[in-house]
Amino acid sequence: xxxxxxxxxxxxxxxxxxxxxxxxxxxxxxxxxxxxxxxxxxxxxxxxxxxxxxxxxxxxxxxxxxxxxxxxxxxxxxxxxxxxxxxxxxxxxxxxxxxxxxxxxxxxxxxxxxxxxxxxxxxxxxxxxxxxxxxxxxxxxxxxxxxx
Amino acid sequence: xxxxxxxxxxxxxxxxxxxxxxxxxxxxxxxxxxxxxxxxxxxxxxxxxxxxxxxxxxxxxxxxxxxxxxxxxxxxxxxxxxxxxxxxxxxxxxxxxxxxxxxxxxxxx
Numbered sequence: 657x658x659x660x661x662x663x664x665x666x667x668x669x670x671x672x673x674x675x676x677x678x679x680x681x682x683x684x685x686x687x688x689x690x691x692x693x694x695x696x697x698x699x700x701x702x703x704x705x706x707x708x709x710x711x712x713x714x715x716x717x718x719x720x721x722x723x724x725x726x727x728x729x730x731x732x733x734x735x736x737x738x739x740x741x742x743x744x745x746x747x748x749x750x751x752x753x754x755x756x757x758x759x760x761x762x763x764x765x766x767x768x769x770x771x772x773x774x775x776x777x778x779x780x781x782x783x784x785x786x787x788x789x790x791x792x793x794x795x796x797x798x799x800x801x802x803x804x
Numbered sequence: 805x806x807x808x809x810x811x812x813x814x815x816x817x818x819x820x821x822x823x824x825x826x827x828x829x830x831x832x833x834x835x836x837x838x839x840x841x842x843x844x845x846x847x848x849x850x851x852x853x854x855x856x857x858x859x860x861x862x863x864x865x866x867x868x869x870x871x872x873x874x875x876x877x878x879x880x881x882x883x884x885x886x887x888x889x890x891x892x893x894x895x896x897x898x899x900x901x902x903x904x905x906x907x908x909x910x911x912x913x
Contacts, residue, residue: 683851683863683865685850685851685865686865690865690867726871726872727871727872728871729875731877746869749869750834751867751868751869753867754866754867754869754870755864755865755866755867755869755870756864756865757862757863757864757878758862758863758864758865759861759862760859760860760861760862760863760880762856762859762861762880762881762882763861763862763878763879763880764819764878764879764880764881766878766879767862767876767877767878768875768876768877768878769870769871769874769875769876769877770870770871770874770875771869771870771871772832772868772869772870772871802871803832803834803835
């Protein structure tokens with residue numbers, strides 16, 4: 657049994673070494689980025705100043721008009737190759753960075769959730785594909801702001 | 805916070821579609837507490853992990869701006885009906901919960 661355990665540990669280590677980009681079950685919550693108060697600051701703190709280029713291969717699907725900003729359904733999909741992560745921001749929220757999704761290699765290129773949007777503003781989806789970052793944005797008008 | 809997670813994971817044409825709702829206040833910390841007039845403390849899920857068996861298929865970092873009672877939908881490949889899918893979360897007050905479901909096969913199978 658002990659030997660089997662060792663082999664398991666060894667193969668797990670080998671697997672990790674071979675697929676170094678496998679999702680970590682533990683990662684540090686990026687407080688500096690989540691506490692940033694502007695879109696530019698949030699992006700800079702979260703992505704370390706890496707360039708982000710606009711892409712038509714990302715779709716930020718959100719209604720044009722939403723009555724209750726506390727519940728804004730949003731879906732980000734992408735046709736970019738091998739998307740590794742999807743990050744959501746609301747440009748004019750007090751803290752624009754909303755959520756970050758790390759996609760495993762078997763995860764589909766679409767995430768849907770509901771977010772709080774404080775005032776009419778762009779919803780931004782950032783996708784990491786390969787080693788590069790791409791983004792798309794779509795304006796949503798909210799009638800009653802949800803405290804984001 | 806137990807029993808906070810509702811999951812549906814169903815397999816069709818090789819793709820497992822996941823829909824989940826989690827009962828959680830997702831309190832941003834801007835609200836005023838009734839009675840005391842003080843601010844309600846922040847209380848929100850920071851990390852959520854989705855696993856097929858032991859394999860992490862999706863890992864999420866969330867903020868106070870994910871809506872109350874969060875909804876999440878995504879899909880993944882490589883699973884068979886009858887296998888397990890689980891979601892676990894941890895919030896900023898170090899509370900946590902986890903739930904596991906069996907992946908359903910296509911209707912009628």
